[in-house]
Amino acid sequence: MPIGPDIQRAVQLLEQGEAVAIPTETVYGLAANAYNEAAVLKIFQAKQRPAFDPLIVHVHSLEQVKEVVSFLNLDHEDTRKEAEALMEKFWPGPLTLVLPKTDRVPDLVTSGLDTVAVRMPAHPMALELLRSVGFPLAAPSANPFGYVSPTTAQHVADQLGGLIPYILDGGPCTVGVESTIIGWESDTGQWVLYRPGGTPVAEIEAVIGMIGRAKKRVLPASPGMLESHYAPRKPVYIGDVQAMMKEHAGKRIAVIAFSEKHDAQHSEVLSPTGDPTEAARHLFAALRKLDASDADVILAEIFPQKGLGAAINDRLHRASAKHN
Numbered sequence: 112m113p114i115g116p117d118i119q120r121a122v123q124l125l126e127q128g129e130a131v132a133i134p135t136e137t138v139y140g141l142a143a144n145a146y147n148e149a150a151v152l153k154i155f156q157a158k159q160r161p162a163f164d165p166l167i168v169h170v171h172s173l174e175q176v177k178e179v180v181s182f183l184n185l186d187h188e189d190t191r192k193e194a195e196a197l198m199e200k201f202w203p204g205p206l207t208l209v210l211p212k213t214d215r216v217p218d219l220v221t222s223g224l225d226t227v228a229v230r231m232p233a234h235p236m237a238l239e240l241l242r243s244v245g246f247p248l249a250a251p252s253a254n255p256f257g258y259v260s261p262t263t264a265q266h267v268a269d270q271l272g273g274l275i276p277y278i279l280d281g282g283p284c285t286v287g288v289e290s291t292i293i294g295w296e297s298d299t300g301q302w303v304l305y306r307p308g309g310t311p312v313a314e315i316e317a318v319i320g321m322i323g324r325a326k327k328r329v330l331p332a333s334p335g336m337l338e339s340h341y342a343p344r345k346p347v348y349i350g351d352v353q354a355m356m357k358e359h360a361g362k363r364i365a366v367i368a369f370s371e372k373h374d375a376q377h378s379e380v381l382s383p384t385g386d387p388t389e390a391a392r393h394l395f396a397a398l399r400k401l402d403a404s405d406a407d408v409i410l411a412e413i414f415p416q417k418g419l420g421a422a423i424n425d426r427l428h429r430a431s432a433k434h435n
Contacts, residue, residue, distance in 0.1 A: 288309055367410070
């Protein structure tokens with residue numbers, strides 16, 4: 112599969128209605144023209160993604176946001192001001208906002224919802240690509256649905272094989288976990304958290320005040336809300352590693368640890384210095400490596416609930432949802 116840094120090649124393919132893997136600061140995305148339903152359908156086909164799971168739309172400027180977000184359909188002037196304040200504070204960056212959509216956004220992108228998830232990526236190559244194509248890009252993570260998100264171009268090649276025509280290589284992702292997703296819910300009259308991620312919630316609340324927590328739904332109200340997601344093929348368990356090692360005695364054990372190595376067949380330390388930001392950057396690569404090992408089970412520590420630790424715990428709980 113072709114991998115390279117050729118932005119013009121990616122532009123040509125996207126303009127032709129193809130789906131192309133692109134780098135962002137969070138994870139690699141599988142992108143297509145958000146206005147072209149036939150192109151967006153190729154994302155679902157490559158990922159084998161359920162059509163009830165919405166996609167995130169990526170934009171390059173605050174002006175382009177107005178093409179996809181209907182600010183007039185926000186309930187109050189204060190809400191519009193808060194949305195704009197979040198964009199000005201955290202964009203470009205790993206924060207996704209779920210807001211009322213315009214008619215330009217196809218229902219396939221939003222899974223029939225009247226809201227759209229939108230963000231501006233911080234990766235310079237992604238921004239240059241967005242400016243070059245001129246249309247917003249629908250881009251979920253570039254991995255088979257439900258599996259570990261890719262943080263390098265090679266990860267994409269390993270997972271999607273010959274299913275897409277090009278992978279735009281922008282180097283390893285600097286954040287390493289997906290964006291935080293929040294949205295305005297008119298029925299409750301508040302901002303709610305749909306998914307913790309690359310922007311700490313405390314920093315968001317410093318701008319707009321306390322954020323509510325989304326209620327569980329049969330169908331997701333935003334991307335990233337399915338309970339079982341980001342799951343390796345090997346069983347994952349999260350909790351007290353020492354206790355779990357006793358429970359799984361006799362098996363080949365792999366461990367995901369925060370800052371200290373464990374005495375197991377395989378042990379991946381995400382941050383020797385105890386930095387949650389560094390740990391988040393290494394999480395998916397560690398999951399991928401251990402899933403490819405000869406381990407029978409993957410055991411993971413519970414990370415400190417500070418900074419990006421909350422996002423790491425969220426991803427690990429989703430990875431373990433089929434087993435815990």
